[in-house]
Amino acid sequence: xxxxxxxxxxxxxxxxxxxxxxxxxxxxxxxxxxxxxxxxxxxxxxxxxxxxxxxxxxxxxxxxxxxxxxxxxxxxxxxxxxxxxxxxxxxxxxxxxxxxxxxxxxxxxxxxxxxxxxxxxxxxxxxxxxxxxxxxxxxxxxxxxxxxxxxxxxxxxxxxx
DNA sequence: GCCAACGTTGGC
DNA sequence: GCCAACGTTGGC
Numbered sequence: 001x002x003x004x005x006x007x008x009x010x011x012x013x014x015x016x017x018x019x020x021x022x023x024x025x026x027x028x029x030x031x032x033x034x035x036x037x038x039x040x041x042x043x044x045x046x047x048x049x050x051x052x053x054x055x056x057x058x059x060x061x062x063x064x065x066x067x068x069x070x071x072x073x074x075x076x077x078x079x080x081x082x083x084x085x086x087x088x089x090x091x092x093x094x095x096x097x098x099x100x101x102x103x104x105x106x107x108x109x110x111x112x113x114x115x116x117x118x119x120x121x122x123x124x125x126x127x128x129x130x131x132x133x134x135x136x137x138x139x140x141x142x143x144x145x146x147x148x149x150x151x152x153x154x155x156x157x158x159x160x161x
Numbered sequence: 162g163c164c165a166a167c168g169t170t171g172g173c
Numbered sequence: 174g175c176c177a178a179c180g181t182t183g184g185c
Contacts, residue, residue, distance in 0.1 A: 038168090059184085135166040135182095137181080
């Protein structure tokens with residue numbers, strides 16, 4: 001039986017943590033901490049090792065999908081929720097019942113050309129994509145296989161120019 | 162810096 | 174359970 005592969009998109013502000021930061025991290029891997037949105041958390045809980053991730057730079061110029069990462073460890077509690085000095089500290093979360101989880105992701109590759117948001121908006125195949133929905137703020141979101149393929153096809157075209 | 166869209170909180 | 178107030182996200 002074929003292994004089911006899942007695709008996701010994860011947002012990060014490059015001023016805070018960029019794809020270059022990920023590439024420079026030990027083992028090119030990082031714990032995706034700080035997510036404090038239940039829907040995003042639930043998507044992380046659904047992730048499997050080997051799932052592929054589009055790495056997106058928000059609050060960037062221009063906002064873009066900048067590369068690919070992959071899930072290397074499934075969901076476990078985010079330690080920053082219990083750290084009083086951390087900006088993501090959540091006083092309502094109990095250590096015996098952690099509210100927030102994270103996954104580990106590893107750098108796969110950086111696109112030679114970032115796939116800018118307005119470029120993606122022009123793609124017929126991406127019409128239903130969560131990222132392009134007006135008012136969409138989800139920082140962790142699922143990506144359909146067709147969407148994944150379309151973006152990679154676009155990337156190959158851009159890189160070849 | 163602006164502001165629309167969204168999620169969360171808490172009074173009732 | 175409703176919903177106003179508030180804080181945050183993120184494109185522009």
